[in-house]
Amino acid sequence: MSYITLALAKGRTAKSSISLLKNIDIHFPGFHEESRKLVFYDKEEKIKLVFVKAVDVPTYVEKGAADIGIVGKDNILESQADVYEMLDLKLGKCKFVVAGKSQQLEEKQKLTIASKYPVIAIKHFQKKGQSIETVKLNGSVELAPLIGLADYIVDIVETGNTINENGLTIIEEIEDISTRLIVNKASFATKSENIRQFINSLKSGLE
Ligand SMILES: Nc1ncnc2c1ncn2[C@@H]1O[C@H](COP(=O)(O)OP(=O)(O)OP(=O)(O)O)[C@@H](O)[C@H]1O
Numbered sequence: 001m002s003y004i005t006l007a008l009a010k011g012r013t014a015k016s017s018i019s020l021l022k023n024i025d026i027h028f029p030g031f032h033e034e035s036r037k038l039v040f041y042d043k044e045e046k047i048k049l050v051f052v053k054a055v056d057v058p059t060y061v062e063k064g065a066a067d068i069g070i071v072g073k074d075n076i077l078e079s080q081a082d083v084y085e086m087l088d089l090k091l092g093k094c095k096f097v098v099a100g101k102s103q104q105l106e107e108k109q110k111l112t113i114a115s116k117y118p119v120i121a122i123k124h125f126q127k128k129g130q131s132i133e134t135v136k137l138n139g140s141v142e143l144a145p146l147i148g149l150a151d152y153i154v155d156i157v158e159t160g161n162t163i164n165e166n167g168l169t170i171i172e173e174i175e176d177i178s179t180r181l182i183v184n185k186a187s188f189a190t191k192s193e194n195i196r197q198f199i200n201s202l203k204s205g206l207e
């Protein structure tokens with residue numbers, strides 16, 4: 001049986017993803033949170049784990065560098081990667097929102113929206129027929145409306161602490177986000193048996 005390569009998002013969902021795998025008897029000896037190692041093996045289950053930045057997981061899977069990936073729906077949508085999304089792992093729950101200093105959107109021909117997720121922002125406002133200009137940021141997005149870099153933001157909200165502490169309000173909810181299992185399309189055909197087995201164990205681990 002050949003190895004399955006699994007790309008797993010580093011960051012805040014990594015620990016719970018590894019725990020979920022442990023529950024279905026997939027173990028990566030040597031893995032610990034502070035480790036700088038990027039590749040781990042479960043030699044019994046024939047799984048090779050590669051740790052990559054969350055935003056890059058869809059690319060690894062789409063290009064076939066990994067057969068499967070564990071990553072947030074936010075990054076799947078933003079990347080527009082051509083992959084199969086097979087399972088909701090129900091970890092890393094949060095949502096995409098539009099937020100700003102006011103309770104509602106002002107009427108303006110073109111709004112400036114700051115976001116780590118410009119594709120999501122464009123699609124959301126396109127549906128509403130609102131024209132926007134995006135400012136791509138890589139963090140501290142809540143700052144943008146406070147210092148006049150943008151009219152509003154499209155960002156992730158989990159507890160709501162960040163928007164509250166910066167005096168912003170949720171104006172619209174866009175979509176619920178959680179961690180998903182994605183699969184490379186070619187691998188799903190060539191390693192079908194192994195991948196289906198992996199998905200079925202994950203499903204039972206979630207019950
Ligand atoms: N409060 C939250 N903020 C951001 N992402 C969250 C939150 N809660 C859950 N998530 C999920 O966790 C995933 C990883 O988040 P994390 O902040 O670790 O990665 P990141 O956005 O790549 O961070 P960084 O750019 O700082 O490395 C996100 O893609 C999202 O699906």
Ligand SMILES: O=P(O)(O)OC[C@H]1O[C@H](OP(=O)(O)OP(=O)(O)O)[C@H](O)[C@@H]1O
Nearest residue numbers: 139140141155156157158159160161162
């Ligand atoms: O609703 P909350 O629980 O406050 O979480 C939401 C915040 O978390 C994320 O930022 P992150 O912590 O990844 O920091 P960043 O600003 O560097 O992106 C997200 O972009 C929000 O700013």
